[in-house]
Amino acid sequence: MSTLKLGYIGLGLMGKPMAQNLLKAGFPVVVHNRSRQKVEKLVRLGATAADNPAQVAERADIVFTNLPDTPDVLGVVLGENGVLAGAHPGMIFVDNSTIKPAASRQIYQRLAEIGVSSLDAPVSGGDIGAQQGTLSIMVGGDADALEKVMPAFMAIGKTVTHIGGPGTGQVAKACNQIMVAAQMLAMSELLIFAQKAGADPEKVVGAVRGGAAQCWTLDVKPQRLLAGNRAPGFRASLQSKDLNIVMETAREYGMSLPGAGLLAQLYAALCANGGGGLDNSGIIAVIEALNNTELKHSG
Amino acid sequence: MSTLKLGYIGLGLMGKPMAQNLLKAGFPVVVHNRSRQKVEKLVRLGATAADNPAQVAERADIVFTNLPDTPDVLGVVLGENGVLAGAHPGMIFVDNSTIKPAASRQIYQRLAEIGVSSLDAPVSGGDIGAQQGTLSIMVGGDADALEKVMPAFMAIGKTVTHIGGPGTGQVAKACNQIMVAAQMLAMSELLIFAQKAGADPEKVVGAVRGGAAQCWTLDVKPQRLLAGNRAPGFRASLQSKDLNIVMETAREYGMSLPGAGLLAQLYAALCANGGGGLDNSGIIAVIEALNNTELKHSG
Numbered sequence: 001m002s003t004l005k006l007g008y009i010g011l012g013l014m015g016k017p018m019a020q021n022l023l024k025a026g027f028p029v030v031v032h033n034r035s036r037q038k039v040e041k042l043v044r045l046g047a048t049a050a051d052n053p054a055q056v057a058e059r060a061d062i063v064f065t066n067l068p069d070t071p072d073v074l075g076v077v078l079g080e081n082g083v084l085a086g087a088h089p090g091m092i093f094v095d096n097s098t099i100k101p102a103a104s105r106q107i108y109q110r111l112a113e114i115g116v117s118s119l120d121a122p123v124s125g126g127d128i129g130a131q132q133g134t135l136s137i138m139v140g141g142d143a144d145a146l147e148k149v150m151p152a153f154m155a156i157g158k159t160v161t162h163i164g165g166p167g168t169g170q171v172a173k174a175c176n177q178i179m180v181a182a183q184m185l186a187m188s189e190l191l192i193f194a195q196k197a198g199a200d201p202e203k204v205v206g207a208v209r210g211g212a213a214q215c216w217t218l219d220v221k222p223q224r225l226l227a228g229n230r231a232p233g234f235r236a237s238l239q240s241k242d243l244n245i246v247m248e249t250a251r252e253y254g255m256s257l258p259g260a261g262l263l264a265q266l267y268a269a270l271c272a273n274g275g276g277g278l279d280n281s282g283i284i285a286v287i288e289a290l291n292n293t294e295l296k297h298s299g
Numbered sequence: 300m301s302t303l304k305l306g307y308i309g310l311g312l313m314g315k316p317m318a319q320n321l322l323k324a325g326f327p328v329v330v331h332n333r334s335r336q337k338v339e340k341l342v343r344l345g346a347t348a349a350d351n352p353a354q355v356a357e358r359a360d361i362v363f364t365n366l367p368d369t370p371d372v373l374g375v376v377l378g379e380n381g382v383l384a385g386a387h388p389g390m391i392f393v394d395n396s397t398i399k400p401a402a403s404r405q406i407y408q409r410l411a412e413i414g415v416s417s418l419d420a421p422v423s424g425g426d427i428g429a430q431q432g433t434l435s436i437m438v439g440g441d442a443d444a445l446e447k448v449m450p451a452f453m454a455i456g457k458t459v460t461h462i463g464g465p466g467t468g469q470v471a472k473a474c475n476q477i478m479v480a481a482q483m484l485a486m487s488e489l490l491i492f493a494q495k496a497g498a499d500p501e502k503v504v505g506a507v508r509g510g511a512a513q514c515w516t517l518d519v520k521p522q523r524l525l526a527g528n529r530a531p532g533f534r535a536s537l538q539s540k541d542l543n544i545v546m547e548t549a550r551e552y553g554m555s556l557p558g559a560g561l562l563a564q565l566y567a568a569l570c571a572n573g574g575g576g577l578d579n580s581g582i583i584a585v586i587e588a589l590n591n592t593e594l595k596h597s598g
Contacts, residue, residue, distance in 0.1 A: 125510055138503075159509060168499075176489075176512045179514070185558045186480075192556075193549065197400060199462050200463055203460060204474050207475075208474055213423075216510075255495055
């Protein structure tokens with residue numbers, strides 16, 4: 001079996017450590033990024049550089065993308081000097097970005113016309129999971145393509161779940177974000193409610209996190225907020241973008257999701273007030289503003 | 300040290316097994332319940348019966364109540380032949396009900412005037428936790444009273460957290476319910492969203508429950524819903540009542556809680572449509588109704 005030649009486009013907070021883990025696992029990796037600086041760091045680690053996405057596609061068996069939003073991925077794949085322009089039959093396209101399921105299906109169709117398979121493969125686990133190679137990968141697309149990509153996935157993730165056909169990886173990620181955002185808002189409301197009603201928020205969290213309310217969010221985030229730390233982690237602007245993907249997809253299917261709708265609105269308020277760069281737990285700033293109060297720091 | 304004489308008023312789904320565990324631990328227990336039938340079951344297990352709450356208070360060192368809602372507790376404590384009428388200095392009153400923090404503070408004040416200590420001590424862990432004696436107990440009130448009650452608490456619960464002064468146990472329980480209800484709604488929306496968008500809800504849950512969305516709710520409830528099981532567990536009517544406690548308390552403090560407000564409204568809709576007897580995960584019925592669709596059963 002010959003070694004798979006990989007391409008990685010988009011070397012941001014997530015993409016860079018993921019490309020590094022592919023290099024560490026022994027794969028040859030050709031990389032591209034809009035800002036050249038990040039490319040050079042990867043080249044020093046053994047990657048080769050390409051001038052544009054088409055060139056990556058020409059040189060690789062599997063081309064990964066990891067980009068901020070739907071228009072970025074559509075541009076990099078279908079635009080000038082895009083992946084489509086350099087793709088060859090048998091190549092597999094893997095998108096690690098979180099984008100609209102409909103866009104993933106569109107890309108799948110366009111690439112299928114020239115004999116190229118596509119997987120939508122968004123991840124969860126954050127920048128730390130990306131660095132440690134412990135991401136959860138949610139995959140939509142064909143099983144035979146997934147089988148071929150699996151050796152590469154094992155270098156960047158811990159669990160790989162094949163959800164179903166094209167777009168369903170993105171649907172799973174959207175579902176993930178509904179729950180995560182709901183927990184962030186509920187945590188924010190319960191901390192401010194506790195404080196306002198005269199109970200120590202830290203003691204309240206200690207009392208409830210072992211019961212039916214138990215969640216990773218309560219395990220990890222309150223202690224950071226109570227120490228005055230709102231740095232990301234997972235940026236609120238991306239949480240907001242992901243909730244917009246949920247709501248746009250819901251609209252596409254004629255769905256009513258009152259909870260997710262409220263979450264999208266409150267994250268939009270956070271971003272409108274300059275909080276997009278905070279951690280997604282920074283949604284507490286909206287609850288603070290609504291109540292003209294601030295969570296006290298214990299530190 | 301003489302054995303503490305206990306009283307237990309309210310032998311419902313939670314109160315009955317909790318009184319049983321106190322008996323099993325060797326405490327003498329005098330019991331009272333509106334419906335006489337449940338009293339007789341406890342008498343067969345070794346309890347003695349009292350005709351009214353005042354009589355329980357006359358005979359016991361520590362009097363527990365476990366009743367559905369705020370007016371029930373106020374009536375049993377402050378009403379005719381109530382706990383207050385039979386209480387004696389040095390007695391301790393312990394309320395295991397989930398009621399408004401303000402009512403717990405009112406009871407604390409009234410009983411303090413006659414030398415009786417009070418603890419608000421709502422529990423989480425459900426009927427199974429009550430049966431197994433593994434409840435989490437959230438306590439508001441004075442530390443010296445808690446110290447005296449602790450031997451009894453150890454017979455009914457696994458963890459006891461002293462939150463702070465009177466009412467703060469109820470505040471912690473209200474916080475617990477904000478998070479639990481938020482997870483129930485988010486789970487419901489993500490299951491229906493996944494199905495409508497063409498992904499298998501069961502596979503989606505499997506993919507997301509190990510990541511940042513991890514929670515007890517996703518660990519336990521989707522498999523019941525996907526098997527068509529909406530029986531309680533924790534009744535939706537009680538979840539609705541508890542959210543009303545949150546919102547009434549929020550109003551008392553002049554607070555805005557948009558997430559909890561929406562949750563209270565959607566649980567009110569569930570109850571208005573005859574769903575109060577379902578499990579609290581039955582909130583999915585509201586999302587189904589809004590979308591004119593049903594979660595498919597895998598069973």
